[in-house]
Amino acid sequence: MYRNIQREFSMGNDFFTEPTTPPVGSRPSSQRMNGDQSPNEFSPGLLDLHSFDTELLPEMPVPNLYNGPSLYNPVRGRSFDDSEPYISNKQTGGGGVVPENELLKSFAVDKEKVNSVAKIKVVVRKRPLNKKELAKNEEDIIETLSNSLVVHETKLKVDLTEYMEKHEFVFDAVLNEEVSNDEVYCETVEPIVPIIFQRTKATCFAYGQTGSGKTYTMKPLPLKASRDILRLMHHTYRNQGFHLFVSFFEIYGGKLYDLLSDRKKLCMREDGKQQVCIVGLKEFRVSDVETIKELIEKGNATRSTGTTGANEESSRSHAILQLAIKRSVDGKESKPPRVVGKLSFIDLAGSERGADTTDNDKQTRMEGAEINKSLLALKECIRALDNDQGHIPFRGSKLTEVLRDSFMGNSRTVMISCISPSSGSCEHTLNTLRYADRVKSLSKGGNSKKDVLSSTMNLKESTAQPLSSGLPTASTFEDDINDTWPDQNERDDFNAPEDSFEQEKLMWKKNGKLDQYGFSTAENKLRKPNGQTKWKEPVRSDIKHSKSDDDLNALLQEEEDLVNAHRKQVEETMNIVKEEMNLLVEADQPGNQLDDYISRLTTILSQKAAGITQLQTRLANFQRRLKEHNVLVSSSGY
Numbered sequence: 001m002y003r004n005i006q007r008e009f010s011m012g013n014d015f016f017t018e019p020t021t022p023p024v025g026s027r028p029s030s031q032r033m034n035g036d037q038s039p040n041e042f043s044p045g046l047l048d049l050h051s052f053d054t055e056l057l058p059e060m061p062v063p064n065l066y067n068g069p070s071l072y073n074p075v076r077g078r079s080f081d082d083s084e085p086y087i088s089n090k091q092t093g094g095g096g097v098v099p100e101n102e103l104l105k106s107f108a109v110d111k112e113k114v115n116s117v118a119k120i121k122v123v124v125r126k127r128p129l130n131k132k133e134l135a136k137n138e139e140d141i142i143e144t145l146s147n148s149l150v151v152h153e154t155k156l157k158v159d160l161t162e163y164m165e166k167h168e169f170v171f172d173a174v175l176n177e178e179v180s181n182d183e184v185y186c187e188t189v190e191p192i193v194p195i196i197f198q199r200t201k202a203t204c205f206a207y208g209q210t211g212s213g214k215t216y217t218m219k220p221l222p223l224k225a226s227r228d229i230l231r232l233m234h235h236t237y238r239n240q241g242f243h244l245f246v247s248f249f250e251i252y253g254g255k256l257y258d259l260l261s262d263r264k265k266l267c268m269r270e271d272g273k274q275q276v277c278i279v280g281l282k283e284f285r286v287s288d289v290e291t292i293k294e295l296i297e298k299g300n301a302t303r304s305t306g307t308t309g310a311n312e313e314s315s316r317s318h319a320i321l322q323l324a325i326k327r328s329v330d331g332k333e334s335k336p337p338r339v340v341g342k343l344s345f346i347d348l349a350g351s352e353r354g355a356d357t358t359d360n361d362k363q364t365r366m367e368g369a370e371i372n373k374s375l376l377a378l379k380e381c382i383r384a385l386d387n388d389q390g391h392i393p394f395r396g397s398k399l400t401e402v403l404r405d406s407f408m409g410n411s412r413t414v415m416i417s418c419i420s421p422s423s424g425s426c427e428h429t430l431n432t433l434r435y436a437d438r439v440k441s442l443s444k445g446g447n448s449k450k451d452v453l454s455s456t457m458n459l460k461e462s463t464a465q466p467l468s469s470g471l472p473t474a475s476t477f478e479d480d481i482n483d484t485w486p487d488q489n490e491r492d493d494f495n496a497p498e499d500s501f502e503q504e505k506l507m508w509k510k511n512g513k514l515d516q517y518g519f520s521t522a523e524n525k526l527r528k529p530n531g532q533t534k535w536k537e538p539v540r541s542d543i544k545h546s547k548s549d550d551d552l553n554a555l556l557q558e559e560e561d562l563v564n565a566h567r568k569q570v571e572e573t574m575n576i577v578k579e580e581m582n583l584l585v586e587a588d589q590p591g592n593q594l595d596d597y598i599s600r601l602t603t604i605l606s607q608k609a610a611g612i613t614q615l616q617t618r619l620a621n622f623q624r625r626l627k628e629h630n631v632l633v634s635s636s637g638y
């Protein structure tokens with residue numbers, strides 16, 4: 001099926017006037033395609049998607065997109081004329097391949113412009129009321145201003161009279177229901193496109209409750225970004241050996257599946273340099289928008305969806321589409337191109353609270369628990385990233401493990417928080433906005449004007465709402481701890497191995513920040529004389545989260561073990577069946593020894609029975625664990 005698409009690619013480029021069709025078939029033998037592969041499809045055994053070649057690459061100029069009009073911006077009324085390069089490339093003359101040292105000379109690095117792109121940008125998008133909400137007469141409770149919004153929450157007094165509580169939030173940008181997807185692109189991804197030619201990794205993700213518009217928002221972005229990337233490659237960076245590669249996979253239930261290769265299960269490995277590799281993930285080299293569009297559509301159609309209370313076609317997986325810019329060193333195709341920059345788009349599965357998942361079946365609830373766990377882990381990584389912490393807790397979930405390299409080094413993150421305007425979703429919306437506010441407040445250049453009202457309300461809520469007030473409260477304990485987090489130098493001195501909580505505790509003790517019982521000094525300040533903490537509830541909530549996380553990890557592992565054991569048992573059974581068939585053939589032979597037949601058949605049958613019993617025991621154990629976990633999930637407030 002892909003052959004057709006790829007052929008279109010190799011025959012020409014209908015989007016750009018001056019295609020740079022790269023010669024194919026000149027890859028090293030380790031990456032040579034087999035007969036079934038399309039010319040531009042890379043499927044190496046161990047694909048190192050993540051190794052950046054920082055040695056070989058000179059810093060590239062950042063095109064002046066900021067002061068001029070948008071590259072592609074129908075919203076601002078500018079149509080793009082392909083026949084005219086938007087950004088002229090006088091320095092290189094647009095001629096042949098420029099040698100590496102010439103490139104170094106000819107480009108002035110515009111670090112200022114790279115730095116002008118915020119490390120973390122938080123944008124909120126409000127969707128319109130949908131038919132269901134309108135039918136239920138639900139009100140629009142979100143008032144938007146340029147970069148702030150107000151949530152009008154209706155509350156009841158003790159005498160049951162209603163009153164309105166306002167929660168004000170400030171973000172980098174607030175996009176109301178009238179804002180188009182093009183405008184969303186201009187606000188979020190367009191500014192980071194040029195800097196991925198500058199050895200930068202960027203991640204854009206949408207966060208929000210189920211049905212809030214994440215997929216609607218994320219779906220068009222990769223295509224728009226690839227259009228701009230190709231444009232830059234074909235004009236500004238013309239003939240400089242840059243190539244664009246697309247890969248698309250999903251994380252479902254803690255496992256990875258290739259969305260561009262019939263949902264083939266993928267493995268994640270760490271190589272010798274601790275780089276994350278996704279074994280067998282297919283990457284497609286593309287040079288026209290149509291091909292990318294088809295690949296994206298194919299991937300989206302393959303994605304796991306299900307039904308939740310709020311969305312009939314809910315994404316039950318995290319889908320990750322990566323656009324990698326690679327470069328052939330000195331324009332030669334004999335060496336595999338090296339990754340220069342990467343733009344990852346993550347359409348996160350919907351965040352749900354425990355209360356929403358109680359009606360769902362076991363599968364959906366397990367999905368929900370896994371999803372929430374990875375969202376927490378993601379927030380922790382963003383926090384670490386913005387604090388320039390040496391320790392980034394990417395092992396917290398498969399999602400963050402996979403995105404590990406996107407959190408390290410020179411990276412940019414754009415978070416789009418999607419919210420529903422309806423009064424019925426008020427609590428969810430507040431949770432989403434608090435999560436976003438938390439992420440925003442991590443940013444050093446962040447807006448200092450904080451959600452004062454909402455902070456006061458958080459305090460009120462922590463007494464009114466026990467345990468399960470959603471994702472934001474889960475970080476309360478960590479927030480306290482973070483205030484006493486050792487600075488970078490102390491951490492470097494200690495040289496703590498990543499993910500070693502014990503080591504961290506030791507370091508804290510060394511620095512007098514933990515008492516003999518392992519409590520932080522900050523924690524002690526809050527402890528009541530009888531040993532109870534003032535923030536008892538959030539702590540409990542946190543412990544439950546982590547307990548449940550551990551349990552979920554163990555459960556996912558057991559599931560994998562069960563499937564592997566089953567697979568092994570089927571293989572063994574097939575060998576036994578072969579043996580049985582031989583035995584039957586021999587039994588039909590004249591002069592067959594009955595004793596021999598009986599003894600061999602007895603052995604075969606007991607082997608079969610032992611295999612079945614073993615598998616049954618494993619299955620029963622797993623079912624029991626599943627039941628236990630179910631109790632844990634429902635009581636933990638997920």
Ligand SMILES: Nc1ncnc2c1ncn2[C@@H]1O[C@H](COP(=O)(O)OP(=O)(O)OP(=O)(O)O)[C@@H](O)[C@H]1O
Pocket residue numbers: 126127128130177208209210211212213214215216217308311313314315316348349350351418
């Ligand atoms: N800004 C918007 N304008 C118009 N319709 C929208 C907007 N945002 C979302 N919708 C519509 O709302 C519905 C739910 O949106 P979507 O599937 O994107 O939600 P989601 O957050 O991805 O949900 P889930 O997490 O369950 O996958 C869809 O029918 C979508 O078309």
